[in-house]
Amino acid sequence: xxxxxxxxxxxxxxxxxxxxxxxxxxxxxxxxxxxxxxxxxxxxxxxxxxxxxxxxxxxxxxxxxxxxxxxxxxxxxxxxxxxxxxxxxxxxxxxxxxxxxxxxxxxxxxxxxxxxxxxxxxxxxxxxxxxxxxx
Amino acid sequence: xxxxxxxxxxxxxxxxxxxxxxxxxxxxxxxxxxxxxxxxxxxxxxxxxxxxxxxxxxxxxxxxxxxxxxxxxxxxxxxxxxxxxxxxxxxxxxxxxxxxxxxxxxxxxxxxxxxxxxxxxxxxxxxxxxxxxxx
DNA sequence: TTGCAATTGCGAGTCATTCGCATATCTGGC
DNA sequence: GCCAGATATGCGAATGACTCGCAATTGCAA
Numbered sequence: 456x457x458x459x460x461x462x463x464x465x466x467x468x469x470x471x472x473x474x475x476x477x478x479x480x481x482x483x484x485x486x487x488x489x490x491x492x493x494x495x496x497x498x499x500x501x502x503x504x505x506x507x508x509x510x511x512x513x514x515x516x517x518x519x520x521x522x523x524x525x526x527x528x529x530x531x532x533x534x535x536x537x538x539x540x541x542x543x544x545x546x547x548x549x550x551x552x553x554x555x556x557x558x559x560x561x562x563x564x565x566x567x568x569x570x571x572x573x574x575x576x577x578x579x580x581x582x583x584x585x586x587x588x589x590x
Numbered sequence: 591x592x593x594x595x596x597x598x599x600x601x602x603x604x605x606x607x608x609x610x611x612x613x614x615x616x617x618x619x620x621x622x623x624x625x626x627x628x629x630x631x632x633x634x635x636x637x638x639x640x641x642x643x644x645x646x647x648x649x650x651x652x653x654x655x656x657x658x659x660x661x662x663x664x665x666x667x668x669x670x671x672x673x674x675x676x677x678x679x680x681x682x683x684x685x686x687x688x689x690x691x692x693x694x695x696x697x698x699x700x701x702x703x704x705x706x707x708x709x710x711x712x713x714x715x716x717x718x719x720x721x722x723x724x725x
Numbered sequence: 726t727t728g729c730a731a732t733t734g735c736g737a738g739t740c741a742t743t744c745g746c747a748t749a750t751c752t753g754g755c
Numbered sequence: 756g757c758c759a760g761a762t763a764t765g766c767g768a769a770t771g772a773c774t775c776g777c778a779a780t781t782g783c784a785a
Contacts, residue, residue: 469731469782490772505734510773526661528715530742531772545707558703564696565718572680572689574720580663581716583700585709604751604762625741640765645742647763665773666741 458482459521459536466519476500477512481522487533487544487553527553527582545583593617594656594671601654611635612647616657622668622679622688662688662717680718 459478464470480488480496488496494509513534516522523537527546541562545554561581569576594613599605615623615631623631629644648669651657658672662681676697680689696716704711 471732471782473733503734507735507774508733511732514774526663528661545704545709547709548712554707554709556703556707558699561696561699561703564693564699565716568691568693568696569680569718569720570723572691572720573723574680574682574689574718575723576718576720577683578719579717580719581700582714583704583709583711584713584715585704585707585711588705588708588710606751606763608764638765642743642766643764649743 459516462521463519468515468519472501473497473504473508474512474515476504477509478516481516481534481536484535487525487527487535489531489533491531493534525580543581543583545585548584548586594651597656598654603650603654607636608632608639608643609647609650611639612644613651616651616669616671619670622660622662622670624666624668626666628669678716678718680720683719683721 459482460470460475463474463478468474476497477493479500480493484493484496490506490509490513493513494504494506497504497509513522513524517524517534521537523535525533525535525544527533527544542555542557543561545556546552547554565579565581566576594617595605595610598609598613603609611632612628614635615628619628619631625641625644625648628648629639629641632639632644648657648659652659652669656672658670660668660670660679662668662679677690677692678696680691681687682689700714700716701711
């Protein structure tokens, strides 16, 4: 099981303190932090790390397909480690809580629809927004 | 068949020249224009109309559920009249072209997934990104 | 250990969108 | 039709997320 650091080294990406910290933050986050939160968490490990570096490193990791960037409609990007299988998100409109889910039937349907339209599916984005069923 | 203007009047929304123009632009657009394009088209009808008014009017129409705002990941919002049934979008990664599609099985599946997770589905967003299948 | 290209922190710059405010425009009641 | 007051407009400035330019620092290969 390779770590993100291993994967970076493998691709010849220079491994700096700042990058190690951002990677650590991403790996130990179980939620979907935005850049501001990532910066806040990174500063706990090194108070001198800058915002620009957070953004640059997140972009680097995104380009390397090691991190996923999501836009949940609140005007800023949120990040999570790209690990295991694909999953989609359901956003609780009352609390902002984000629930992850996987559904193979859904994935198949997406591919099928794209194919019917004459396209090879390269990426997709699905978000459900709901409120908890009361009772 | 009520027009957007009718629907606005019905809800007691004051009908101004600027709003009539924005509505006209939205109604006669077959694509998914961003605010800049809406402004450009609106200026053809009244060169003095301002950007702020475009945004304010689009927001008004969005709040009234007469216009849909989409974010296709390029950093700006795109607008379309909210008419007929719900549909999703497939974005051609090579040309940026946007294809609309509807799929009832997909809609049912979305509702089912939300329900299983204990949520009442209030909104959702699905975008497929693909490249044309070459033959 | 050294050299130099890659990376960092900083502050300034972008870009889409929103706001504050003075002016202009609606619209319901006469 | 006309008026008053509430609303909407245009303008430019403000915001907020993100990116860039640059000088100083740092990683890493030889």
